Amino acid sequence: MLLTTVARQGLCLSRSQFGVLYRHVVPMGTTANEEMNKFWAKNTRLNRPVSPHISIYKWSIPMMMSISHRGTGVALSSGISAFALAALVLPESYPYYLDLIHSMTFGPQFLAFSKFALAFPVAYHTFNGIRHLAWDLGKGFKIPEVYRSGYIVVALTVLTSIGLAAM
Amino acid sequence: MLTQIYVMFFMQYFIPSTAVLLCNTHLSRGLVAYQKNRDVEPFRLTAGRIHAASSHSTVSSSRAASMHWTGERVLSIVLLMDYSIAAALTLHGHWGIGQVLTDYVYGDVKVKLAKAGVLLLSTTTFFGLCYFNYHDVGLCKAVAMLWQI
Numbered sequence: 001m002l003l004t005t006v007a008r009q010g011l012c013l014s015r016s017q018f019g020v021l022y023r024h025v026v027p028m029g030t031t032a033n034e035e036m037n038k039f040w041a042k043n044t045r046l047n048r049p050v051s052p053h054i055s056i057y058k059w060s061i062p063m064m065m066s067i068s069h070r071g072t073g074v075a076l077s078s079g080i081s082a083f084a085l086a087a088l089v090l091p092e093s094y095p096y097y098l099d100l101i102h103s104m105t106f107g108p109q110f111l112a113f114s115k116f117a118l119a120f121p122v123a124y125h126t127f128n129g130i131r132h133l134a135w136d137l138g139k140g141f142k143i144p145e146v147y148r149s150g151y152i153v154v155a156l157t158v159l160t161s162i163g164l165a166a167m
Numbered sequence: 168m169l170t171q172i173y174v175m176f177f178m179q180y181f182i183p184s185t186a187v188l189l190c191n192t193h194l195s196r197g198l199v200a201y202q203k204n205r206d207v208e209p210f211r212l213t214a215g216r217i218h219a220a221s222s223h224s225t226v227s228s229s230r231a232a233s234m235h236w237t238g239e240r241v242l243s244i245v246l247l248m249d250y251s252i253a254a255a256l257t258l259h260g261h262w263g264i265g266q267v268l269t270d271y272v273y274g275d276v277k278v279k280l281a282k283a284g285v286l287l288l289s290t291t292t293f294f295g296l297c298y299f300n301y302h303d304v305g306l307c308k309a310v311a312m313l314w315q316i
Binding site for chain 2: 167
């Protein structure tokens with residue numbers, strides 16, 4: 001980083017030797033990351049309020065689906081971590097705890113709903129993930145395409161979750 | 168799962184005591200049963216030779232043998248699947264949470280702390296999932312069992 005700074009300054013010096021034309025060019029002595037940190041440090045220090053953004057901007061389907069993708073991702077990841085930690089910490093084995101749940105008298109509708117609730121984030125994150133992969137290939141960026149693929153993802157999610165809950 | 172049912176049936180036929188053992192340790196997957204079956208190989212061959220006269224039992228024992236072989240391969244793939252899923256899930260989750268951090272956490276110290284925390288969580292998660300795969304029923308079986316409630 002220091003080397004880059006020195007090198008940049010060195011470059012500038014050699015450029016200014018060649019005349020008046022380059023005198024307005026100023027070397028960037030900081031990285032983008034440093035600039036960002038400086039911005040946040042200064043503004044939090046001065047206790048400046050943040051302009052309203054998500055509280056005033058009109059919500060759209062693509063926006064909602066995007067944050068839902070992140071939300072389901074974090075939720076699923078937390079669930080997996082909780083499961084793994086439970087496996088390490090809890091004394092009994094998995095079938096024991098399953099039998100515990102089995103012995104509790106839950107109605108079939110509650111069980112079906114629980115399965116739906118478990119399957120839904122998995123299905124949504126998977127299908128929207130495929131939508132993301134299509135974007136990564138450069139496909140489907142036109143606004144009508146974004147909406148169409150979004151609707152397809154939601155429809156597939158609901159159908160798959162119902163199908164899985166019925167199993 | 169079909170493999171486990173088949174293995175348990177097969178074992179009880181030749182060594183009744185293992186039936187009790189298997190019932191107590193059915194949670195430790197086919198791993199224990201798999202080991203026990205290897206010990207039983209020579210016994211089964213002898214049994215086959217004793218009943219060589221009756222063609223029906225040799226046919227059924229060779230069918231059982233080939234089914235057993237398939238069961239072993241299926242089990243290996245499922246075990247492979249369990250660990251692959253554990254690895255894929257934890258790595259994908261680790262990178263995903265990392266992106267969330269990058270978006271919302273600012274300042275060198277805070278970023279470093281948060282990244283270290285996530286690394287610790289991901290490592291523990293992977294270790295916990297592998298532990299579950301080895302000592303307990305395994306991820307695939309766990310989901311199947313949960314869905315059967």
